Amino acid sequence: MFDIAAGLNRWARQGREFAVATVVATNGSSPRQPGAALAVDSDGTVIGSVSGGCVEGAVYDLCRQALADGESTLESFGYSDEDAFAVGLTCGGVIDILVTPVLADSPCRAVFAAACSAAAQGSAAALVRVTEGPAELLGRALLVHPDGRYEGGLGRHLDLDRTAAGQAHAMLDAGQTGSVVIGEDGSRCGQPLTLFVEATVPAPRMIVFGAVDFASALVKMGKYLGYHVTVCDARPVFATRGRFPEADEVVVDWPHRYLEATQLDSRAVLCVLTHDAKFDVPLLEKALKLPVAYVGAMGSHRTHLQRNERLREAGVTAWELARLRSPIGLDLGARTPEETALSIAAEIVAARHGGSGVPLRGAHTPIHHHEVRGHALRIGEVA
Structure with missing residues (x-):
């Protein structure tokens, strides 16, 4: 209802x-x-x-x-x-x-x-x-x-x-x-x-780090999916309400510092679009330790490998690195910011519901992953 x-x-x-x-x-x-x-x-x-x-x-x-x-x-x-x-x-x-x-x-x-x-x-x-x-x-x-x-x-x-x-x-x-x-x-x-x-419950949080063109498209997609969307960037000339009118919040701060001061629950998704080591590494060091639903980072395969090496040098464990969705998004052949935002949103939805991301045609997986009905819990029963 x-x-x-x-x-x-x-x-x-x-x-x-x-x-x-x-x-x-x-x-x-x-x-x-x-x-x-x-x-x-x-x-x-x-x-x-x-x-x-x-x-x-x-x-x-x-x-x-x-x-x-x-x-x-x-x-x-x-x-x-x-x-x-x-x-x-x-x-x-x-x-x-x-x-x-x-x-x-x-x-x-x-x-x-x-x-x-x-x-x-x-x-x-x-x-x-x-x-x-x-x-x-x-x-x-x-x-x-x-x-x-x-x-x-x-x-x-x-x-x-x-x-x-x-x-x-x-x-x-x-x-x-x-x-x-x-x-x-x-x-x-x-x-x-x-x-x-x-x-x-209150809408889940989506935090988009990096006030870039891709962020503008992702903000719109996040709002469409029902997230409370925040854009965060340390550069005041880019992080403005005029560039991101659909966002619930636009924050000017260093990404890792903002993340440190922010309360998040297990439904939160973090999208790192800066692909700049001075922002990405200290931010991902902290993000990958949090019990959030999704952490993704933009960049080429080469950028991904270089970033992973820097994160290892910073003490990020192999288990924590395995949580990182990078390069961010599903392979849709996306070219425009809007198509890229769609590929990121598709990966977030798949991660949330346990989807595989493969085409449904020919797939032997449920279309609706909630379709296996669980019995109603009785008082004193463990779920």
Whole structure:
């Protein structure tokens, strides 16, 4: 749902009634991951997507029905061999979709409004909803904040809310979205409950070192991919807001000094485009020791070999050097800054999702690397 938080936040502020359809589980090949959402307001306006088009019409009808009767529903959509025109996923997978009406008098309205507001502002939060359990709990919602506070409720017992909030808080810390099962004792409902926990966290960081022409194209690509993008260069004549209007930040500082003073998490990507030893070596010495998702450096194969030798002389270990993506990017035959930015972005995406970077034609690898469905975790179970 958080992928359309900006639109839902606007609808909530305007007082509109709407229904939200959220992918809560997938099995086999599926075009969208859990958390993807489509919403329909009372005028029939649509935002978002749950399937890339193959079941959108049926989900739209479910949202309209939810607006009419005020009832939440859980529906599964899968592939149909018998009828090529039947509602189903032509990619062969199965998706479970939870449809929740958010009406003026819905008990979950305040929670949804707070969740969408937090996501739209880039704040961290986790939204918890019941997907399997007593019918009257379907559509209930609870919002958990990073400090452990929660608002809303799943109904019946405070113990259930506390248990659900604890599980959601752990998933929020890890930035995870998925399902968790609470057994009969914990649910206090006489039966197990399956909860869908959807976490929203601030955008991951992309830091582009080197205010060069390639950086301008990469900033645009980084923003398109959802990163909070910073450009850093020690040369004030090049590192200007006028040259990088799309960047979230433009910093004039020595790259290694800026990196030392910057807090980064494991999702961060660092792109070194300076290909100048006086900048690259001290920066990469520090960057390759950080537990970030990606470190790439621009330069020819000759530059790469020379830079590696300098890094070894500076004490960088073989294991640390093995983390360096250099020359940066995938081999796309790129020539222009825009094509080069695309090759860098492609490598970042492949690294993030475990892709090989080879053409899909003739490849015997999954198209969607999230398609192997894991079972919902039970309380006390180790992931």
